[in-house]
Amino acid sequence: MLYSVESKKDIESTALALEGALKKRMVGGFQVHNLREELARNGVDLKKECRIYKFSQCEELKLPLTISLFTEADRVKIAALKASDFMGDSPQPEIQEIVNRFEKELMEVMEEASK
Numbered sequence: 001m002l003y004s005v006e007s008k009k010d011i012e013s014t015a016l017a018l019e020g021a022l023k024k025r026m027v028g029g030f031q032v033h034n035l036r037e038e039l040a041r042n043g044v045d046l047k048k049e050c051r052i053y054k055f056s057q058c059e060e061l062k063l064p065l066t067i068s069l070f071t072e073a074d075r076v077k078i079a080a081l082k083a084s085d086f087m088g089d090s091p092q093p094e095i096q097e098i099v100n101r102f103e104k105e106l107m108e109v110m111e112e113a114s115k
Contacts, residue, residue, distance in 0.1 A: 001086070004079035007114040011049045014076050015069055018113035022053065022067075025109050030055035048072070067110065078109060078110045 007014040015032075022030050035050040050070040054062065067080045083099045083106075 001082055002079055003082050003110070004077050004115040006074040006111050007078060009070070009076065011071060011076050011115075012111060014078065015051060017115075018053065018067065018069060018078065018109070021109045021112045022055065025105060026055055049076075065106070067106070078114055080106055080110065 007089075009015075009017065019030075019032070031054045033054065034050040034053065036046045036048070038045045048071045050068065053067040053069065055065055063083075065080070065083075067078060069076070069078050071077070083103045
């Protein structure tokens with residue numbers, strides 16, 4: 001259900017690569033929520049990095065989508081829910097085709113950003 005890749009770069013370099021890949025391949029804009037910074041403003045010290053990239057690429061389905069960039073055990077990871085898993089087998093083949101196309105593109109963005 002969760003697709004994740006490990007980056008060979010540090011968090012800042014991976015964030016720049018992810019933002020570049022999203023700008024290049026995804027239609028429309030995206031928002032970045034840096035949870036560590038947002039929680040720090042509220043007096044919470046989050047030890048790990050965590051950034052949520054929210055966008056709405058899949059216009060046909062009108063779904064908000066996210067990619068997470070985070071640190072775990074001194075490693076940088078990029079993860080997202082696989083749309084095909086939570087959409088299930090749609091009785092409408094055109095919907096399944098859209099989901100599969102988007103999911104493939106999303107995985108390519110994550111792979112590109114991780115290298």
